[in-house]
Amino acid sequence: MTVIDRQAPLLTARALRKSFGRTDALRGVDLDVFPGEAVAVMGPSGSGKSTLLHCLAGVLVPDAGTVTFRGTSLGDLDERLRSRLRLTEFGFVFQFGQLLPDLTALENVTIPLLLAGVKRSKAEVTARSWLDRFELGEKSGQTPGAMSGGEAQRVAVARALVAEPEVIFADEPTGALDSLAAETVLTAMLEQVKQLGATLVIITHDPRTASYADREVMVRDGRITAGGAVGQSRSGVDPEPAARPEEVGASTPGRQLRSQDEQR
Ligand SMILES: Nc1ncnc2c1ncn2[C@@H]1O[C@H](COP(=O)(O)OP(=O)(O)OP(=O)(O)O)[C@@H](O)[C@H]1O
Numbered sequence: 001m002t003v004i005d006r007q008a009p010l011l012t013a014r015a016l017r018k019s020f021g022r023t024d025a026l027r028g029v030d031l032d033v034f035p036g037e038a039v040a041v042m043g044p045s046g047s048g049k050s051t052l053l054h055c056l057a058g059v060l061v062p063d064a065g066t067v068t069f070r071g072t073s074l075g076d077l078d079e080r081l082r083s084r085l086r087l088t089e090f091g092f093v094f095q096f097g098q099l100l101p102d103l104t105a106l107e108n109v110t111i112p113l114l115l116a117g118v119k120r121s122k123a124e125v126t127a128r129s130w131l132d133r134f135e136l137g138e139k140s141g142q143t144p145g146a147m148s149g150g151e152a153q154r155v156a157v158a159r160a161l162v163a164e165p166e167v168i169f170a171d172e173p174t175g176a177l178d179s180l181a182a183e184t185v186l187t188a189m190l191e192q193v194k195q196l197g198a199t200l201v202i203i204t205h206d207p208r209t210a211s212y213a214d215r216e217v218m219v220r221d222g223r224i225t226a227g228g229a230v231g232q233s234r235s236g237v238d239p240e241p242a243a244r245p246e247e248v249g250a251s252t253p254g255r256q257l258r259s260q261d262e263q264r
């Protein structure tokens with residue numbers, strides 16, 4: 001079992017607020033995510049889960065409050081640095097399609113590796129292995145428009161995982177999948193958590209999917225109603241004491257394996 005270091009969070013949200021017009025999507029959210037843990041975010045439709053994930057990943061800028069990653073406030077980074085962070089450290093599976101519509105499945109999955117400086121020939125071999133793993137080998141030359149929703153979703157997951165990001169943000173990544181395909185996708189994500197030390201934040205409506213996580217966070221009406229407090233975890237998984245507030249925001253070692261592999 002992976003030992004989760006609950007002394008220094010990898011990601012924190014503090015007093016996060018975000019409104020869209022008159023809709024208060026987030027109304028003061030505090031959350032800690034520790035390196036190497038898998039956190040399931042659950043809650044009713046419209047409760048603010050996607051908004052929270054987008055703020056954590058630096059895709060959306062909150063109206064108030066802070067998000068820190070390894071102790072650095074995302075608000076202190078300009079858009080160029082934020083986007084570099086997203087590119088190099090984060091893998092994101094959005095709730096609604098984000099594949100590039102004019103590119104084939106193979107090209108979509110190859111992109112993160114090319115951006116990370118991997119040679120095209122090698123990147124394509126790796127991307128192909130992900131497509132094969134998700135039973136998409138025959139679709140590698142198709143564009144997203146020629147795929148089913150579930151196929152496109154698996155391509156999106158492959159694209160998020162292919163460059164082995166430090167944090168995987170997944171917004172209902174199995175929503176369009178049958179149970180077998182969902183299992184394949186979840187297994188792939190959890191492998192990166194358990195074997196590579198990645199951190200996973202996954203939104204799901206499916207209690208079974210959530211049961212694979214180390215911790216469940218419940219969002220209701222723009223607030224976290226359970227699981228957000230520092231150090232809470234599924235009973236028995238992790239006996240570590242909670243981090244004290246003064247420890248929050250300290251720098252973390254991040255993925256143990258990644259430190260040897262920083263040049264990617
Ligand atoms: N771009 C936007 N413009 C206007 N309102 C928005 C926007 N994005 C989200 N909202 C509103 O903010 C609230 C939270 O939305 P959010 O997408 O975070 O919910 P969710 O928990 O992810 O829901 P679901 O489970 O249906 O995906 C909702 O009331 C939603 O209508």
Ligand SMILES: [Mg+2]
Pocket residue numbers: 049050051095171
């Ligand atoms: Mg959502």
